[in-house]
Amino acid sequence: KQEVTQIPAALSVPEGENLVLNCSFTDSAIYNLQWFRQDPGKGLTSLLLIQSSQREQTSGRLNASLDKSSGRSTLYIAASQPGDSATYLCAVSGGNQFYFGTGTSLTVIP
Amino acid sequence: GAGVSQSPSNKVTEKGKDVELRCDPISGHTALYWYRQSLGQGLEFLIYFQGNSAPDKSGLPSDRFSAERTGGSVSTLTIQRTQQEDSAVYLCASSLDGGAGTDTQYFGPGTRLTVL
Numbered sequence: 570k571q572e573v574t575q576i577p578a579a580l581s582v583p584e585g586e587n588l589v590l591n592c593s594f595t596d597s598a599i600y601n602l603q604w605f606r607q608d609p610g611k612g613l614t615s616l617l618l619i620q621s622s623q624r625e626q627t628s629g630r631l632n633a634s635l636d637k638s639s640g641r642s643t644l645y646i647a648a649s650q651p652g653d654s655a656t657y658l659c660a661v662s663g664g665n666q667f668y669f670g671t672g673t674s675l676t677v678i679p
Numbered sequence: 680g681a682g683v684s685q686s687p688s689n690k691v692t693e694k695g696k697d698v699e700l701r702c703d704p705i706s707g708h709t710a711l712y713w714y715r716q717s718l719g720q721g722l723e724f725l726i727y728f729q730g731n732s733a734p735d736k737s738g739l740p741s742d743r744f745s746a747e748r749t750g751g752s753v754s755t756l757t758i759q760r761t762q763q764e765d766s767a768v769y770l771c772a773s774s775l776d777g778g779a780g781t782d783t784q785y786f787g788p789g790t791r792l793t794v795l
Binding site: 573603605611612613614615618658660665666667668669670671672 | 683712714720721722723724727729735737738770772782783784785786787788789
């Protein structure tokens with residue numbers, strides 16, 4: 570069974586810093602990997618989706634990379650802002666199954 | 680346009696009662712997903728509908744859980760004889776096509792279920 574791990578579980582940084590969130594998965598046979606953010610009491614918002622054939626995706630200050638062979642993905646956030654504070658989740662799909670990590674809780678301090 | 684909507688937003692029920700949770704996907708989206716998020720735990724995949732195909736039910740935690748999707752649109756997740764461990768936030772998502780998760784999923788706000 571696929572297992573998805575996110576490190577660190579929590580992260581606190583001062584505003585303006587660049588940061589990296591990590592996601593690892595045990596089975597490299599995936600269709601895609603998605604990064605989401607979840608704000609307290611709300612649903613998930615999709616940030617980036619990387620297909621299995623792709624290496625990275627970029628959207629604004631966000632850049633996500635995927636290395637299937639090593640079972641890893643990183644989400645890079647540039648010039649962090651207080652509004653980036655949220656829980657970030659990665660999810661992998663494969664074989665009509667979807668597996669989420671437990672998330673990284675990010676706090677950006679003004 | 681309108682996003683994914685779920686109802687009710689909150690549901691409190693007594694142990695042993697049945698509950699129905701509703702999900703309205705984004706219009707035109709053929710794929711629909713149900714997840715469960717328990718306190719302090721990650722999201723747990725429950726079931727996935729793709730168009731008119733039979734759903735993959737392998738993620739449902741027990742036979743007390745069932746889901747249907749009528750007319751390829753609205754979906755209902757039913758939990759029979761609820762137990763306290765069923766307490767969680769139930770999230771629904773939809774995507775344009777699906778195809779084993781090839782498209783971006785858009786999530787609803789969730790239904791918070793509390794079983795007393």
